[in-house]
Amino acid sequence: MNAAVEFIGTRMNAQVDEQELERIRYMRCIKASKRVRWDIEADVFRGRTFDFSRKFLPDGLTKVHELGFLSAAEKLQLSHVQGRTYACMFGLIERYIGAKVLDLANAASLGDPVMLEGLVRFSDEEIKHQEMFRRIESVIGARMPGGYIQVADPVEVARMVLGKSSWAVLALTCHIELFTQVHYRESIERDEALSDLYRDVFRYHWLEECQHAVIDEIEWKRADDLLTGVEREQGVEDLIALIRTLDGILRSQAAADAGYFMRLCERTFTSGQQQDIRDTLLRAYRWQYITSGLQHPHFEKLLSSMISDAQMRRVCAALGPVLS
Numbered sequence: 211m212n213a214a215v216e217f218i219g220t221r222m223n224a225q226v227d228e229q230e231l232e233r234i235r236y237m238r239c240i241k242a243s244k245r246v247r248w249d250i251e252a253d254v255f256r257g258r259t260f261d262f263s264r265k266f267l268p269d270g271l272t273k274v275h276e277l278g279f280l281s282a283a284e285k286l287q288l289s290h291v292q293g294r295t296y297a298c299m300f301g302l303i304e305r306y307i308g309a310k311v312l313d314l315a316n317a318a319s320l321g322d323p324v325m326l327e328g329l330v331r332f333s334d335e336e337i338k339h340q341e342m343f344r345r346i347e348s349v350i351g352a353r354m355p356g357g358y359i360q361v362a363d364p365v366e367v368a369r370m371v372l373g374k375s376s377w378a379v380l381a382l383t384c385h386i387e388l389f390t391q392v393h394y395r396e397s398i399e400r401d402e403a404l405s406d407l408y409r410d411v412f413r414y415h416w417l418e419e420c421q422h423a424v425i426d427e428i429e430w431k432r433a434d435d436l437l438t439g440v441e442r443e444q445g446v447e448d449l450i451a452l453i454r455t456l457d458g459i460l461r462s463q464a465a466a467d468a469g470y471f472m473r474l475c476e477r478t479f480t481s482g483q484q485q486d487i488r489d490t491l492l493r494a495y496r497w498q499y500i501t502s503g504l505q506h507p508h509f510e511k512l513l514s515s516m517i518s519d520a521q522m523r524r525v526c527a528a529l530g531p532v533l534s
């Protein structure tokens with residue numbers, strides 16, 4: 211056998227091994243998805259409602275402990291405002307994720323049945339999660355005073371996101387589904403001061419998100435394998451644009467939530483305190499939805515394995531103000 215034929219043979223074997231490995235990972239995801247499957251009412255809500263005498267989100271996510279001039283009751287209320295936005299934000303981003311996964315399932319419809327089943331289960335779970343987040347908003351909204359605003363429309367955001375390159379959309383999705391797990395495992399799970407129902411919502415959500423993050427990674431790598439150099443350049447530009455758009459939504463939501471929170475407090479704040487509240491909310495939201503995902507070691511490892519050092523420097527420079 212000459213060297214060229216031997217090289218091609220080795221490469222083909224490596225591709226077959228890679229495909230088999232992806233298939234095995236998909237099969238594990240399907241098995242886990244069947245094992246952890248839950249129902250919104252029977253498993254999560256169980257006739258309960260949110261306990262407003264307790265926090266919704268841990269201080270590590272909300273940063274409310276940094277606002278020393280707030281009373282304990284005001285910090286609690288700010289945690290409820292942020293907890294409401296946290297559920298709304300998942301409802302927002304999962305609208306596009308569900309649609310993207312349906313696109314992938316459609317492309318796989320006549321392919322490997324294992325991958326098709328994995329993608330169909332994934333999209334079905336995201337549709338259920340969206341229903342759960344809509345229900346949370348209606349339950350929390352009924353208990354809190356009027357005036358709360360969700361600044362972005364989920365369908366408009368989904369249309370914009372899905373207009374970008376598949377590589378960038380999958381990168382954003384992988385980042386989101388990794389930070390979802392970090393928030394639960396490193397923060398929400400261990401905070402006993404939270405409302406039990408609120409914690410359970412994100413425990414059940416996490417149980418299904420674990421599989422999603424694995425499938426995101428496989429699909430992102432598959433998309434990466436198909437890219438030309440020019441397309442990858444475009445993918446990097448699109449990823450930067452998507453994160454900047456997400457940051458724009460966070461800036462508007464932080465301003466809206468700061469205004470809503472200050473109206474809920476029955477007192478006035480100095481202009482310096484008002485600015486502190488706005489700045490802290492924006493810092494918290496950037497941490498929750500951008501930084502904790504981009505700085506996730508596994509995300510960094512995946513991204514740096516796909517793009518050049520120069521492209522990575524461009525990403526860091528473009529997102530510097532957001533990440534600082």
Ligand SMILES: [Fe+2]
Nearest residue numbers: 304336339419
């Ligand atoms: Fe989800």
Ligand SMILES: [Fe+2]
Nearest residue numbers: 336387419422
């Ligand atoms: Fe998900």
